Structures are given as structure tokens and as C-alpha cells.
Amino acid sequence: MASDSEAMSRPANLTLYSYCWSSCAHRVRIALNLKGLEYEYKAVNLSKGDQFDPEFEKINPLKFVPALVDGDVVVADSLAIILYLEDKYPQHPLLPQDLKKKAVNLQVASIVSSSIQPLQSFFARQFFEKRISLDEKLTWSQNHVNKGFAAIEKLIKEIAGKYATGDEVQLADVFLAPQIFAGVARFQIDMSLYPTLARLNEAYAELPAFQAALPHRQPDAPSTS
Numbered sequence: 001m002a003s004d005s006e007a008m009s010r011p012a013n014l015t016l017y018s019y020c021w022s023s024c025a026h027r028v029r030i031a032l033n034l035k036g037l038e039y040e041y042k043a044v045n046l047s048k049g050d051q052f053d054p055e056f057e058k059i060n061p062l063k064f065v066p067a068l069v070d071g072d073v074v075v076a077d078s079l080a081i082i083l084y085l086e087d088k089y090p091q092h093p094l095l096p097q098d099l100k101k102k103a104v105n106l107q108v109a110s111i112v113s114s115s116i117q118p119l120q121s122f123f124a125r126q127f128f129e130k131r132i133s134l135d136e137k138l139t140w141s142q143n144h145v146n147k148g149f150a151a152i153e154k155l156i157k158e159i160a161g162k163y164a165t166g167d168e169v170q171l172a173d174v175f176l177a178p179q180i181f182a183g184v185a186r187f188q189i190d191m192s193l194y195p196t197l198a199r200l201n202e203a204y205a206e207l208p209a210f211q212a213a214l215p216h217r218q219p220d221a222p223s224t225s
């Protein structure tokens, strides 16, 4: 049987189940790019209901993207996937040694994935579809995104450097970039209310790992022609 270090030195055999517009999959795409890991992209079209396909359900019983297959390891949920990648592929570490900074990184990731995204998710918006008006739906999403962004702005404004918790791109950045993208593109969030986050967003736009993870750069993005 191969030891963990032998397994780590082999080229990765990764498949990512993703949807171009999914902010949760977007986080994993950034992490994979930062770690320089190539992967096969398998599109799960959420608007067509591909997540309910029994074959996909075998990969993720919760019927959500993202899910990652790495050889015989199958992991779903963006935070679990990224922490798995962090252990297995330590290049470009996403969690700092400094415990205070590490805690802030985990807190930001958790705020985005537990206290913002689920409340403005595809699933929540579909549930509201015929129950409340379009304006009410937008206000609901905006309230939750604004609440989360206001908290994160306060949490990081004193410790931010070029990126959220210093001058290295870390876990907080991997979670923030897709949420800010969705906040602006889908929910018309006024980023001038959050000067630190707005500045970080400009810094992310310069990074190839972040650029390549953008929704319109994915194989399942609608063609613009």
C-alpha cells in the first residue's frame, strides 16, 4: 500500500462536479488553481435539474455542487473539499500558522458558507419564486449579503494587507471572491459600503488563479456569440 507521502507525490487524478454560476463551486475552482492542480470539469446544470440525477446523487447524496473525486476519495461541500485539498496538496497553503489569523480565515469561510450563501442560494430563491414578489426576493437576499459583508468588513479591516488577512492569498480570500462576485452581479450590492472588501475585490481581479475560476471562463458557461 502506498504511504501518504508517496500518494502526495503522484500527479493528481481529480474530477470536479461544478456549475459555472455556483459560488460554492467557484471557491473550489480558485483553491484548485492556487494549488496548481489540474482537474477534469464535470458540469452539473442546476437550472436543468442535473443535481437530481441518480448518478450524481451517488456522488453527493445532498444533491448539491461542488463535489470532488480524487481517486477513491469522494468529498462534497466546498469547505470540506478545500480542507481536504489543504491536507493532501500542501502547496500554496491556505491556512496560516498564526492561530489568530487562522481563526479569522475559518470564521470568514464559515460566515460566507453558513450565514450568507444558504440564505441567498439557488434553492432558497427557487422556494420563494411564487411566494413573494421579485422585489421582496431581492431585498431578502440583499439583507443577508449586507449583514454578512458588514460583519466581515469589521472582522478584517485591521488585519487586512494586500489580501483579507495579510499579504498572502488565504482561505478567507477563496471564500470572499465568489461571494463578492455574486453580491455585485446578482444582488446589486453597493460595495462602497465595504471599503476593505471593495479593495480586496480589485486585488482578486488581478490574480490568474481567480480569473480562471470566474463563471464565464468555465466550459459550461453560456457562449457569448
Ligand SMILES: N[C@@H](CCC(=O)N[C@@H](CS)C(=O)NCC(=O)O)C(=O)O
Pocket (backbone or CB within 6 Å): 022, 023, 024, 025, 046, 051, 063, 064, 065, 066, 076, 077, 078, 079, 113, 121, 122, 123, 124
Ligand atoms: N455548503 C455547501 C452548499 C452547496 C450549495 O448550496 N450548492 C448549490 C450551488 S452554490 C447547489 O448545488 N444548489 C442546488 C439546488 O439548490 O438544487 C457548500 O459549500 O458546498
